Amino acid sequence: MFDHASAQDEMQKNSPTLPYDLIVVGAGVAGLNALFASTEYLSSDARVLLIDEKANAGGMWNTAYDYVRLHQPHPMFTVGNLKWDWNRPRDYLARRDEVRDHLSASLEPVAKAVNLETKFSRRVVSCKEIHDTEGFVAEVSCHPVDRPSDIATFRARRVIHAPGLNYRVAEPLALSSNNVVSVIPQDLRQTLQDHPGTDVYVVGGGKTAMDTVLAVLEQDPARTVTMINGRGTNFLNRTRFLPTGLKRWTSGALVSSLFRDIALSFDGTNGEATVGFFRENFSTEPDAANGVFLYGLQSEEELARISSGLTRRLPGYLADIRDTDAGPEMQLRSGATETVRRGSIFVNCTGSFFRAEMQQEHLPCISPHGTLVSINARDGFHFLTSVSGFFLVHLLFRDMLRGRGFYTMDHEKLFRQNRNAWVGASAAQAYLNQVIAVQSLPMMLLDRCGLDLDRWYPLPRRMAGLYRMKARAAEDIAHCTHALDVVAQRYDVHAAPLD
Template sequence: MRDIVQSGDETVWDLCILGAGIAGLNALYAACEHLPPTARVLLIDRKASCGGMWCATYPHVRLHQPHPMFTVGNIPWAWSKRPEYLATGDEVAAHLAHCLDQIRDKVAVTELYGQNCIAIEEIATDGGARARLSLEAVDGGASRVVDARRLIDARGLDIPELEPLPLSSDRVVSTTPQALDMAGDAPVYVIGGGKTGMDTAHALITRNPRRPVTMLTGMGTVFASRDFTLPTGLPRYWRGKLVLPTFRELAMRFDGTNADEVFAHFRDTYTLCPTGTGEQFLFGILSERESRTIARGVKAFVGDYLVDVCDGRGGPELVLRSGAKMPIAPGSVIVNCTGYVLRAARPDQPFLSPGRTILTITSRAATHFLSSVAGYFLPHLFLTDQLRQTPLYLLDIDALRRIDRKLMHITTVTHTFLNTLVLMNALPFCVLDGCGLDLDRWFPMHRRLAALIDVKLNQRRYCDHARRVLDRVQADHGILCGPIPG
């Protein structure tokens, strides 16, 4: 822990960044391009160190994508492992700490950890508008107020830690992926069919093949095929399809009303699913080998949702949303792998405050489906006062999820495609090229150039179509899906 702010410090910071995960660190990296070395910058997080969700994730987690495309700015990983290596959670956390070390060489960063943000407001002063944060120590210590000339709220998805499910029966063990005993022999019921559930099932199957594993997967989740999306070795020169043309294809098929049809095309063309069926996609990636291992190793997939575990006449029973009940053995382990992305209630905070001192990166007013990418690009526009003049569209992804998950996916793809083209016009090439999060960097230059030439030549047609579609989604569903308010 470095340079901790003392209670009662009345310094007005040049920039405050709230959130020290992948989004916040990318915002800090981008801000360094626009701040003098003497600027005073404050980095705040509720955890005890930088790293966001990677500080407390489950031990068997691995990156979805090759590790070079998960970074801060374009800071390389400090090792020589093969590019296709999928880094572990501890390795990701260490890399993010390394990235912060690199940023400290550019600007003076003061870190304040263990703080919950209670309130954010814009205040008027004789020197102009300022951002004010009210903070409260996580450990119950003193509260404090922080003032800054600019604030970037980069908490992003602010993913909470999973908790054991509260169950009525005390004859089963309720736990989380973080606390799961991999060496045990009791039957395991993995609750959730997303990436966390698949990671957990895969770890159980590969480490203890004889242990019975059942998955409750609800409507089912499909995953982008890593073998197709991110082929390794020489096949990168001809196999697979880049993200930009994939998003273009889906966006141009979408008319605002045919999300089911476009989703079905996407599912049949680009994805795989260990359960055999899937009705939602949350931008997760699996390899064909991982999918086969899970499909063959899981004892049963149950396409339903867990309501509770109760004690019946013959022992504990899973109580399902459909009304069905499933008897299970006493001592069975129930692992909470339920989806936590987009589930936390987030306040409807303005994307940009009236006095232009506060930028909020949030799924309630998203500019990209990845908060990390938004965290990199938006500060370049925010700190040069160009945001209001840039024709980006904002999207309330949380509200869309509650309406229709297929509509959420296809609309989010269309929205991200539009904003990518807008950013390509609004930002210098050096800024665009400095985003190491771009998955298309995995492919050789000639394939990337072909995709860029296509969108440059057809940009007006693509943008006009995407705007018409997004305007229709907003009109039909009454959610935020339109330009940044003037």
């Protein structure tokens, strides 16, 4: 495994024909799962190239805020079936750098299995299917991040394009006041040190906001912390649904069965009711009025720490902070106002996905001649890119992607239109594609998907679950496809079988 210097790029600039067997664009958990899965189909002398614009593998776990933690147990966030190289308790929630290092470590077994080259700090500017003397192939053009005019082009029999969901480090909120401090989570710890004792406002109610409240309280339990939490976010109750010890045998429920319940509660029109159903049955706060669900997990213990440490939760959305004679004044979108103390810290936890003004470019999940597979949100196979990376590659190499009823969907367009319809539709799609994958792929292979949260439970419970899934497959497939067809019509978004 090595990163060729620009001399080789130079050579390749004018002579793009370089028969890689596979190129993977993106070294996040999705690209790495795709890369790892592909080694099962490639010979040991296969030439494989991994390209990423970052300096290291690990994707967004290189640039996320330093106090982010996995919200699922660490064994279920991995590459293929790679085990974590440590003996921490199974329910330990890994930290940012631990996740990044685990993901990077997956390159070692890949480099033993195939002839792997890596090109980091290279930005891919085009990825397309072309016809050359060898037939249809895929072509990738990239340049060193700091030399945009230095374009090199590579061809491969197959390309997996896994650039992530356009995760960008947020900007501080643009606030009119000169008397408050506006920061992003990446700058939180230093800001707390520089401004001891000042009030903290966490703007947002999702996972980043939860992590931020916990980080502030950990650093300074005496702070006054307010969460401005929009419609309120529901979290899957990790204590109940990923229980520890003997309870793994006696309580909880397979996560695939929760997905089934959510999927079956959705008929294509009732996103609000589906989120309500989730809140009442699976969330940490069944009696709250929280109106959003973004697939975050939370333990009852985390909720208790937040509830006891938070000074208050303010429903609604922040519009601005303006300076007035009485001091800085907070304005909410509802029109409500209140003064805040000078020097208060506002942390932007409003989310990192689909925030750009323009939607991402539409790229088909699979190119017409099957040489280019793209893991993206406009023609997405699963709302979790990691799961897409694993399954798309196995299905691609087995020539099973098309004609089996797998659905792809425009997650981004639907999410931007109606988040709760997206919850229902993404659950229906995830369950539908899982059922079809279970019907199509050998059991041994399914068992190598370390991302499967059902693996939390002992084998006998999982086997019983698989049996139930297969027994109910026909009617569940019919329900999910109908719901997705309704979504496609009602919201004018792409949601259709891969044919």
